[in-house]
Amino acid sequence: MAKHSGAKQAAAERLEVTIDSLGAQGDGVGSLADGTPVFVPFTAPGDVVVAEVKAKNRNGISAELVEVKTPSPDRAEPACAHFGTCGGCQLQFLKPDVYAAWVKDRAAMALAHHGFSADLVLDPVISPKGSRRRLALKALKTVSGVLLGFNERQSHRLVDVTACPVARPELTALFDPIREVLDATLEQAMHATVHMTLTATGVDLLIEASMALDLAARERLVAFADAHDVGALHWQDQGFLDPVAIRRAPAMTLSGIHVPLPPASFIQATDEGEAALVAAVTNACKGYKRVADLFSGIGTFTFPLAREHQVLTVEGAKAALDALSSGANMATDLKQVVPLHRDLYRRPLTAKELEAFEAVVFDPPRAGAKEQVAELAKSSVKCVVAVSCNPNTFSRDARMLADGGYVLTSVQPVDQFLWSPHLELVGVFTKQA
Ligand SMILES: C[S@@+](CC[C@H](N)C(=O)[O-])C[C@H]1O[C@@H](n2cnc3c(N)ncnc32)[C@H](O)[C@@H]1O
Known part of the structure; x- marks a missing residue:
């Protein structure tokens, strides 16, 4: 990491700053001589830039890039003609290895806030260009x-x-x-x-x-x-x-099973991301007989799990659960799949109900699953697998599980939104009897 030169006020609202690192939202971060952080989007560690101050608050200064005076060696040619104007893919100007290191770091930074070690974070699986479906x-x-x-x-x-x-x-x-x-x-x-x-159709x-x-x-x-x-x-x-x-009629093929796709239903964003998430989830559940898949959607994890395990699959969207049930009813090679329609925010599975399972997978929306995690933390489930599209709520939920006696053993980052700060994580937690 280049040593920062500090920053000097070049004009009323302009700063010259050396970028030292990338923050959680992908902005380059430098600092003023007094240590105040300066966040400049579209910059890389090692850049010396001129930036215009846009806002100041207790977290530091937000600034807009005016000019790159000395470019960082971490820069690469952006792949897209719309780079710089379009709001997506803000990190495409980074070399692939620099981007991959930041993705891993992004997971580690969120975990560190809740006292977990960066050593738990595995190398990320990053979906390639041309894969977003x-x-x-x-x-x-x-x-x-x-x-x-x-x-x-x-x-x-x-x-x-x-x-x-x-x-x-x-x-x-x-x-x-x-x-x-x-x-x-x-x-x-x-x-x-x-x-x-x-x-699939x-x-x-x-x-x-x-x-x-x-x-x-x-x-x-x-x-x-x-x-x-x-x-x-x-x-x-x-x-x-x-x-x-x-x-x-729209449908998906999940673990070889044809599943109808109701309008506006959730599916994972890329084939590669789905495969990586499924591999992490099924590996973690190996050896356990009875598994619950909470926030199951149309069954991304239920179907591969049901080849090996008896699965209770719980989902709040009725249309998604009906689609899952129809896929399960047509399949001939699954162990038992029991669908349950339930609002897991208002009525999480209780610690008592969870006693029926050796492993539980949960994959909630971005807000996380505080109510469900509180019950899991009290439970005797041997293995809990947390799938999350928000490293911050993931880390909060991980802390609740750890405080309940669970040990976080690994975190697999899965990046389906190439060149953006959006990241999925799969955390595996175990509890000794
Ligand atoms: C991130 S998606 C995951 C779906 C599935 N695991 C997959 O990988 O395709 C979250 C799921 O949680 C469901 N959900 C949202 N709020 C819920 C609630 N309060 N109770 C139960 N399910 C809910 C959504 O309908 C959606 O299917």
């Missing part, structure tokens, strides 16, 4: 056509994208056709959100816009779906979900 794009109808893309960093300004190197090509191939069909459909100045998911599109479809618009969208072999197209107007063109 779900995207949520913003659209806006303007006088010169439809803009389709992502918001600028920390702004609502839309960047019209022609390429997205992290996404599956089956999705990016539809960007222009979507622009065209929305241009003919949306009213002037209207916004829409386009959710794209690559499923093709691309599944869900378009949200505050507009009911008339017959002409409906026919246009059906013709678009036919022309581009879109698997399914739903239109959502103020909560009303309209199945405009269901050419093939």
Whole structure:
């Protein structure tokens, strides 16, 4: 790490600063001579930069990059033409090994806040370019056509994208056709959100816009779906979900089992990420007979687990659980799968109920699963596997389990959002009888 030179005030709101490290959100971090941290997005350790001060608070100074005076050797050529304006993929200017080291560090930093050692963190599994199978794009109808893309960093300004190197090509191939069909459909100045998911039956599109479809618009969208072999197209107007063109019912293949995919259901973001998460979860559960899969969604972990174990699968979204049940009913080579529809925030499985299981997997939304973890911490379950898309709530939940007598044995980082600070973790906890 380059030794920082401190910073000198070059003009009222401008600083020259040497970047020493990368923070948890991926911003370069330098410091003033008095030690005040300065956060500058799009900078790498070793850069000497000029940055403009944007905000000051008790955490330090947020500044915007004006000029890189001396570039760091950690820099690489960004892969995307939209780098710098588009709000996604902010770390694509780092060399791959520098990025991978930061991903590992990101997990270690979050764990350190709750007293866990960095030695527990394994090398990350990072999904490659061109692998993201779900995207949520913003659209806006303007006088010169439809803009389709992502918001600028920390702004609502839309960047019209022609390429997205992290996404599956089956999705990016539809960007222009979507622009065209929305241009003919949306009213002037209207916004829409386009959710794209690559499923086992093709691309599944869900378009949200505050507009009911008339017959002409409906026919246009059906013709678009036919022309581009879109698997399914739903239109959502103020909560009303309209199945405009269901050419093939959306479905996923999970551990070789065909599972229907209800609209807006959760799936992992890349094939590679899903495989890494499944491997970490199934390895941790080896040797245990009765397993519970909490926050199971449509069964990403239930199906591979059910090849070896009896599984209680608990989920709050009824449509997802019904899809899982229908996949389980069609499969012939699974041990027992028992589905349970339950709100695990309001009614977590109690320590008493958990006694029936030797291993428990839980994979909650970003907020974590405080209520469920409190019960797990009191339980006698031998192995708890925490899957999380938020290193901060993961570490908080890990602390509750550790305080209940669990030992954290390993943390596997799985990065499905290449070049972003978004990270999944799989933590394995054991408790001696
Ligand atoms: C991060 S997803 C994980 C899904 C699944 N494990 C997978 O990998 O595909 C979180 C899941 O928790 C479910 N969920 C959210 N809130 C819940 C609650 N209060 N009780 C039970 N399930 C809930 C969501 O419907 C979603 O399926």
